[in-house]
Amino acid sequence: MxxxxxxxxxxxxxxxxKKVPLFAxxxxxxxxxxxxxxxxxxxxxxxxxxxxxxxxxxxxxxxxxxxxxxxxxxxxxxxxxxxxxxxxxxxxxxxxxxxxxxxxxxxxxxxxxxxxxxxxxxxxxxxxxxxxxxxxxxxxxxxxxxxxxxxxxxxxxxxRIQLKFSAHPKKYEGPVLQEKADQLFGHTFWERTLKDYNGQTYWLSVNPYSFHKNTWLPKWLNIAVGYGADGMYGGTDNTWKDKRGGAHDYSQTRRIRQFYLSPDVDFTRIPTRKKGVKVLFQVLNMLKFPAPALEINTQGEMRLHAIYF
Incomplete structure (x- = not known):
């Protein structure tokens, strides 16, 4: 490729x-x-x-x-x-x-x-x-x-429609689940952030102003729809054998899907003349801005999070 x-x-x-300034x-x-x-x-x-x-x-x-x-x-x-x-x-x-x-x-x-x-x-x-x-x-x-x-x-x-990411650390109760989480998702903060699907959320962040410039909404305000999941201790089910041959059955833990609705910030639409700040805003736009969020999940629950990331 x-x-x-x-x-x-x-x-x-x-x-x-033709000669052009280096950063132009x-x-x-x-x-x-x-x-x-x-x-x-x-x-x-x-x-x-x-x-x-x-x-x-x-x-x-x-x-x-x-x-x-x-x-x-x-x-x-x-x-x-x-x-x-x-x-x-x-x-x-x-x-x-x-x-x-x-x-x-x-x-x-x-x-x-x-x-x-x-x-x-x-x-x-x-x-x-x-x-x-x-x-x-x-x-x-x-x-x-x-x-x-x-x-x-x-x-x-x-x-106008951007993909964003957020993640929060998950606590696994008991030595069995802690051992399984370490095996699947790693030990360090960064490993858990990148590998633990139970703590991740992926977002479609839409900028309303770009679709309707006569709106009263500020240019930088986005509306984000998120998708996450929880209760997963394996790829397809929650049963496994550990390194010592012991069998573990956590099939009573429901593997759920989570759907979110939340306000967001498009940093690239915040005015600035400083090139370094523009680069920083491009990087920050990978991440969903922490904000209140409404969650609906496949367990039939509706939750309101004061701050969700």
């Missing part, structure tokens, strides 16, 4: 360069910037995959390439994670390619497809892991994340 992006760069016709966005293609960004993209992808291979796959046995159907696992929270990852990898890459001065559509397709390309390589690595396998549903989720980004850029030249 990285090679395909670099090959695409070879086909791009670039006019003579040019109105025409700058050849040197195209190749610099291409090299940076390839280096980041290669480095990221090397780190991933060392930290994630090294402790698991390898196998011949195979497929694995995990579409029904984790109440599809892992699929939401794939959509989110492909969307934001593509979003930041698209923002980076603005610096090249390439024609707008080329920026969008090169940047937007970067997330799908990177996630596809990871999926190929999964195909050689005995623990997992190549998943077509993961690939569909990757494609959905990139499509959400690219379609909005082509249609509106902005992201």
């Amino acid at each position: 990285v090679a395909a992006i670099l090959l695409l760069l070879l086909t791009i016709s670039v006019p003579a360069q 966005l040019p109105d025409s293609t700058i050849n040197s910037r195209v190749w610099e960004l291409g090299a940076v993209t390839a280096a980041v992808y290669a480095g990221g995959l090397l780190v991933l291979n060392h930290t994630w796959y090294r402790d698991y046995p390898r196998s011949s390439f195979h497929f694995f159907n995990d579409a029904d696992e984790w109440n599809q929270m892992d699929k939401a994670g794939h959509i989110f990852a492909a969307y934001f990898e593509g979003k930041y890459s698209r923002e980076m390619w603005r610096w090249s001065g390439l024609p707008r559509k080329q920026q969008i397709w090169i940047g937007g497809m970067s997330g799908f390309a990177y996630q596809s390589v990871i999926e190929a690595l999964d195909g050689y892991s005995a623990e997992w396998g190549f998943s077509w549903s993961d690939m569909a989720a990757n494609a959905a994340g990139s499509a959400l980004l690219i379609s909005q850029e082509l249609l509106w030249n902005e992201q």
Whole structure:
């Protein structure tokens, strides 16, 4: 996939360069910037995959390439994670390619497809892991994340509907569940944040002002719809055997889906002239702003959270 992006760069016709301030966005293609960004993209992808291979796959046995159907696992929270990852990898890459001065559509397709390309390589690595396998549903989720980004850029030249993430630490009562959580989700705060599907929420954050500019609502105010899940101690069920061979049955714990409605903040629509602050706002926009939230779940409950993240 990285090679395909670099090959695409070879086909791009670039006019003579002109001097543009380093941090300025040019109105025409700058050849040197195209190749610099291409090299940076390839280096980041290669480095990221090397780190991933060392930290994630090294402790698991390898196998011949195979497929694995995990579409029904984790109440599809892992699929939401794939959509989110492909969307934001593509979003930041698209923002980076603005610096090249390439024609707008080329920026969008090169940047937007970067997330799908990177996630596809990871999926190929999964195909050689005995623990997992190549998943077509993961690939569909990757494609959905990139499509959400690219379609909005082509249609509106902005992201009116953004994907966001929030997470909160989960407490697991008793030594059995604590041991299982450590095994599944890791021990550290960052491991739990990235791996514990019971504490994650993924959001579609919509900016009403961008759809109706005569509204009285402020430009930065968004309305977010969230999806989460809870009560999951395994991919498809809550029964397992520990390392000592002991059997544990927590099937009485219901695996529930949670749906949220909450106000949000689009930091990129807060006016500022400082480039550093603009970059910070782009990063903050990955996260759902802590705010009151209404929850409805598949256990038939309706809850109002004073502050939810």
